[in-house]
Amino acid sequence: MSKLTRQDILKLAKLSRLQLTDAEVKQLEIEIGSILKYVEQLQSVNLDGIEPTYQVTGLKDVTRADKVIDYQANPTDLLKNAPVTEKSHFKVKRMVN
Amino acid sequence: MSWPDIATIAKNVLAGKTTAIESVEQALKSIDEQKEFSAIITTTTERARQRAKSIDEAVARGENPGRLAGVPFIAKDNFLTFGSETTAASNILKGFNAPYQSTAIEKLEAEGAICVAKANLDAFAHGASTENSDYMTTKNPHDSTRVPGGSSGGSAVSVVLGLAPFAVGTDTGGSIRQPASFTGAVGFKPTYGLVSRSGVIAMASSTDTIGPLTTNVEDAALVLDVMSGQDPLDSTTIKRDETSYTILETPVKGAKLGVVKEYMEGLDPKIKALIIKQVENLKRAGAEVSEISLPSLPLALACYYIICPAEVSSNLSRYDGQHFGRHTPDAKDLETSYSQTRNQGFGSEAKRRIMIGTYVLSSGYYDAYYKKAQQLRTKLINEFTEAFNKYDFLVGPTAPTTAFKIGENAAEPLKMYLQDIMTVAANLVGIPAISIPAGKIDGLPVGLQIMAAQRHDRQLLAFAKKTEELSNE
Numbered sequence: 001m002s003k004l005t006r007q008d009i010l011k012l013a014k015l016s017r018l019q020l021t022d023a024e025v026k027q028l029e030i031e032i033g034s035i036l037k038y039v040e041q042l043q044s045v046n047l048d049g050i051e052p053t054y055q056v057t058g059l060k061d062v063t064r065a066d067k068v069i070d071y072q073a074n075p076t077d078l079l080k081n082a083p084v085t086e087k088s089h090f091k092v093k094r095m096v097n
Numbered sequence: 098m099s100w101p102d103i104a105t106i107a108k109n110v111l112a113g114k115t116t117a118i119e120s121v122e123q124a125l126k127s128i129d130e131q132k133e134f135s136a137i138i139t140t141t142t143e144r145a146r147q148r149a150k151s152i153d154e155a156v157a158r159g160e161n162p163g164r165l166a167g168v169p170f171i172a173k174d175n176f177l178t179f180g181s182e183t184t185a186a187s188n189i190l191k192g193f194n195a196p197y198q199s200t201a202i203e204k205l206e207a208e209g210a211i212c213v214a215k216a217n218l219d220a221f222a223h224g225a226s227t228e229n230s231d232y233m234t235t236k237n238p239h240d241s242t243r244v245p246g247g248s249s250g251g252s253a254v255s256v257v258l259g260l261a262p263f264a265v266g267t268d269t270g271g272s273i274r275q276p277a278s279f280t281g282a283v284g285f286k287p288t289y290g291l292v293s294r295s296g297v298i299a300m301a302s303s304t305d306t307i308g309p310l311t312t313n314v315e316d317a318a319l320v321l322d323v324m325s326g327q328d329p330l331d332s333t334t335i336k337r338d339e340t341s342y343t344i345l346e347t348p349v350k351g352a353k354l355g356v357v358k359e360y361m362e363g364l365d366p367k368i369k370a371l372i373i374k375q376v377e378n379l380k381r382a383g384a385e386v387s388e389i390s391l392p393s394l395p396l397a398l399a400c401y402y403i404i405c406p407a408e409v410s411s412n413l414s415r416y417d418g419q420h421f422g423r424h425t426p427d428a429k430d431l432e433t434s435y436s437q438t439r440n441q442g443f444g445s446e447a448k449r450r451i452m453i454g455t456y457v458l459s460s461g462y463y464d465a466y467y468k469k470a471q472q473l474r475t476k477l478i479n480e481f482t483e484a485f486n487k488y489d490f491l492v493g494p495t496a497p498t499t500a501f502k503i504g505e506n507a508a509e510p511l512k513m514y515l516q517d518i519m520t521v522a523a524n525l526v527g528i529p530a531i532s533i534p535a536g537k538i539d540g541l542p543v544g545l546q547i548m549a550a551q552r553h554d555r556q557l558l559a560f561a562k563k564t565e566e567l568s569n570e
Contacts, residue, residue, distance in 0.1 A: 016410065016451045019436035032453055034511050039399040042469050052471030053478060056527030057290050057551065062332035077196045083424030092419045093431040
């Protein structure tokens, strides 16, 4: 299962939104292959009937009151790190043609 | 340069024997004089001086600024802080100024502590050497041709060099404990959820924890006591122990100590000898020692390197170059803008983890990798729970080696991952664990790791303090 092809790497890169260079694709093919080979140790262990754990301290459905909390942040400050803004909005390139 | 213990610094500030500004200037001077170790990314000089001034003024008015009054500290650069950029040592966040501070930093400041600088790390905390930092490699104070460990390498080196009395770091798979082991610091990873993760740049959310790096256990306990507690901004936080974490009383006599078989087998004999020496000290002091086996432990690392990249790939998806951070202005469309920004802004380790995470979460492979890893996690939890029914504490080494040479493991990612082999289990299971100095081999420090059951952070710190005392005798 672990042998990833160049096509697999390109597909993963697309899903990951990474425009990899050719050299990176070659490198990742080798590196990811060896890492997957290592983690595939788990395949040989019988874990049938064991529930997966997603939360370790037993917390479940933590909720809070649906109230506005004032964190004293203003839109101008929050937009300061944005590369392109217009009025009080983030500006991005066109999404739908 | 060395500092008194943290409580003494604060006491002296309150008593007017010293001032906050003196301590801040001492820290800034040390940082400037020891630049060759590359522990620090940026200083927060102006803000630190302002805070020191207001603390000194409060003391002059007869007010008490808190338990950490005028105590300088250094934060790993994945904590959002005011006063400088927060970069997580990555190019994609270069120039990012946080609009709010992490809860942990807010709590430290509320008790009068002063952040003076941001420490280097492996970018986004991915690594065990700081070599994955997009900016620089931090050097080990005991041998500058060697790494300090990671990912909190800059924080560990900061306290060992005495740049500040304490530092804060993050531990997702060993990132506080392993650098503590490599540099001779004390590094504490609390129970999952004891310290709020709000405002700390997320790596693997289900195992991310926040903790102190110090020169002694008592200081670590005080810093934990200030930082811990439930936070409405992090719904995974748990209630803190009602007793202060600084009450470090526990009998060694009769304490049941399990030496973890899987960590001792095949271990470097020199490291093993130092660990056994510590165990013998405890035994002489009355601890009941025996060997314990946790059969699934050898699989913990494989489990971690599925869960961690899965969560990393999800957490790093927010870096798209549109809202903050690096941006690609000339891209022809939005899709290209994402892909170019991410490829230029992320280093090679982040890319590897994103790709692996995307793979193990993709339909068709999810059950074989991700689900299986989460099932193994349950098995590990069960084995640890059973162990803690019989033992109060589990011990072993923190890392399989001493500090390695810069460049030695850089070409082989898997070799770097193997550095985490003794630390990841505590993260997967959510238990507290500490690394304290256990001696040196050829001038390089070795760490002893002690683990306790979930929510037994205070007992663990108390026992670690006793171990530290016995070791110093």
